[in-house]
Amino acid sequence: MDYQHSVIMDVGKCKGCTHCLNRCPTEAIRIRDGHAVINANRCIDCGECIRMCPHNAKKASFDKLASLPEGKYKIALPAPTLFGQFENLDDPDYLVEGLLKLGFDDVYEVACAAELVTEYTRRYLKQRGISLPVISSACPVVVRLVKLRFPTLSENLLPILPPVEIAGMLAKEKAKKEHPELKDEDIFTVFISPCPAKVSYVKNNLSGEKSNVDMVVSVSDVYFELLGVMRKTDLPNASSKTGMVGLSWASSGGEASSLLNDRYLAADGIENVIRVLEDIEIESHPNLTFVELNACAGGCVGGVMTVENPYICRVRLRNIKRYLPVSLNHPPQDDPERGVPDRYTMTEPEEYGHVSRYDESRKEAIRMMKDVNAVFATLPELDCGSCGSPTCRAFAEDVVRGTANYEDCIAVMRDKLREMEKGTKQ
Ligand code: SF4
Numbered sequence: 239m240d241y242q243h244s245v246i247m248d249v250g251k252c253k254g255c256t257h258c259l260n261r262c263p264t265e266a267i268r269i270r271d272g273h274a275v276i277n278a279n280r281c282i283d284c285g286e287c288i289r290m291c292p293h294n295a296k297k298a299s300f301d302k303l304a305s306l307p308e309g310k311y312k313i314a315l316p317a318p319t320l321f322g323q324f325e326n327l328d329d330p331d332y333l334v335e336g337l338l339k340l341g342f343d344d345v346y347e348v349a350c351a352a353e354l355v356t357e358y359t360r361r362y363l364k365q366r367g368i369s370l371p372v373i374s375s376a377c378p379v380v381v382r383l384v385k386l387r388f389p390t391l392s393e394n395l396l397p398i399l400p401p402v403e404i405a406g407m408l409a410k411e412k413a414k415k416e417h418p419e420l421k422d423e424d425i426f427t428v429f430i431s432p433c434p435a436k437v438s439y440v441k442n443n444l445s446g447e448k449s450n451v452d453m454v455v456s457v458s459d460v461y462f463e464l465l466g467v468m469r470k471t472d473l474p475n476a477s478s479k480t481g482m483v484g485l486s487w488a489s490s491g492g493e494a495s496s497l498l499n500d501r502y503l504a505a506d507g508i509e510n511v512i513r514v515l516e517d518i519e520i521e522s523h524p525n526l527t528f529v530e531l532n533a534c535a536g537g538c539v540g541g542v543m544t545v546e547n548p549y550i551c552r553v554r555l556r557n558i559k560r561y562l563p564v565s566l567n568h569p570p571q572d573d574p575e576r577g578v579p580d581r582y583t584m585t586e587p588e589e590y591g592h593v594s595r596y597d598e599s600r601k602e603a604i605r606m607m608k609d610v611n612a613v614f615a616t617l618p619e620l621d622c623g624s625c626g627s628p629t630c631r632a633f634a635e636d637v638v639r640g641t642a643n644y645e646d647c648i649a650v651m652r653d654k655l656r657e658m659e660k661g662t663k664q
């Protein structure tokens with residue numbers, strides 16, 4: 239099955255200005271026929287191009303809240319980031335109550351599942367024979383980036399399902415327990431997401447099996463709906479079931495710092511993430527046990543489907559957390575396994591090809607590499623982007639792959655014109 243992306247182009251709005259071309263971290267964009275084109279095999283749904291485009295030609299694709307199905311038992315799965323969007327929200331109960339007022343039958347906070355993942359990660363880190371440092375698998379952009387660009391680090395990825403998937407699973411189990419009359423198909427989970435990468439996670443079943451999340455809507459859509467129903471004057475009946483640890487996952491460092499292990503590193507922003515992965519690949523951090531990486535600046539609070547400035551959101555979450563217990567969600571006391579239960583473990587979802595590989599055949603790949611080097615040697619190394627490729631190196635690869643014409647390089651064309659000019663003068 240082809241990978242389904244959640245970052246999409248509106249060709250009519252694109253001016254071919256190259257802003258996105260220069261910022262895409264995986265060189266997935268080319269300008270062809272005057273507009274940007276995304277290479278689906280390379281795109282990691284990081285949303286950088288959405289942030290950069292001055293003409294709003296790139297956007298995230300997600301479900302609309304208005305399209306919630308009728309007649310189902312609907313459960314909201316709010317991301318921890320949603321709690322930091324509101325000015326003056328000091329009690330998360332108001333938000334949980336607000337979601338019920340919007341028509342959801344229940345709310346299962348993703349932060350609750352995050353607290354479980356924290357405890358299971360502590361257990362996993364104690365196991366012998368694991369590849370260190372363990373890299374968090376909570377950010378789907380990072381997981382796809384590792385698989386596409388750093389495949390040797392795949393075995394370092396934490397093999398525990400991300401909190402949203404566990405939240406979907408536990409929410410459905412809770413609904414069935416409380417309402418035994420419900421059939422599986424009657425229960426419908428809706429994740430309220432800060433970023434398009436989590437939409438792709440669900441669309442592509444990246445948990446390895448069919449996702450327990452049925453629909454993904456944006457934090458920004460739900461934010462505006464909630465503004466209309468949340469009232470400070472009404473004392474909430476519903477109550478939030480998360481502690482500080484769960485809400486901490488919204489910002490960079492929150493997941494790692496809860497592990498009670500000092501040998502961790504947390505980095506955010508796609509460029510920093512790539513730098514850290516490059517360092518790990520050459521083993522320049524031998525003493526690290528855990529690495530938390532978030533593609534968005536500041537962590538999930540910086541996702542492109544949020545409303546609030548990520549740094550303000552982080553401060554607001556800090557204020558809410560001040561009044562919460564440390565953690566409210568723990569593995570069962572009588573859990574005999576003392577490890578990570580199989581049902582929370584990720585199975586390998588799909589095979590990825592390494593993006594930098596020229597061809598499956600080694601012989602053909604070597605031939606192509608030689609050709610790329612030969613073309614590259616004739617280019618001016620200006621990386622100006624005028625040819626529609628992000629760098630001269632990428633342009634040389636495109637020429638050898640047959641997706642660009644050598645004459646598209648303005649320096650090549652200029653030299654050619656000069657030669658012709660000389661020829662006519664002689
Ligand atoms: S930033 Fe990219 S998508 Fe936006 S107008 Fe420029 S070339 Fe087109």
Ligand code: SF4
Pocket residue numbers: 245261262263264265266267276280281282283284285286287288
């Ligand atoms: S979402 Fe990220 S990887 Fe995909 S085209 Fe945009 S910038 Fe490139």
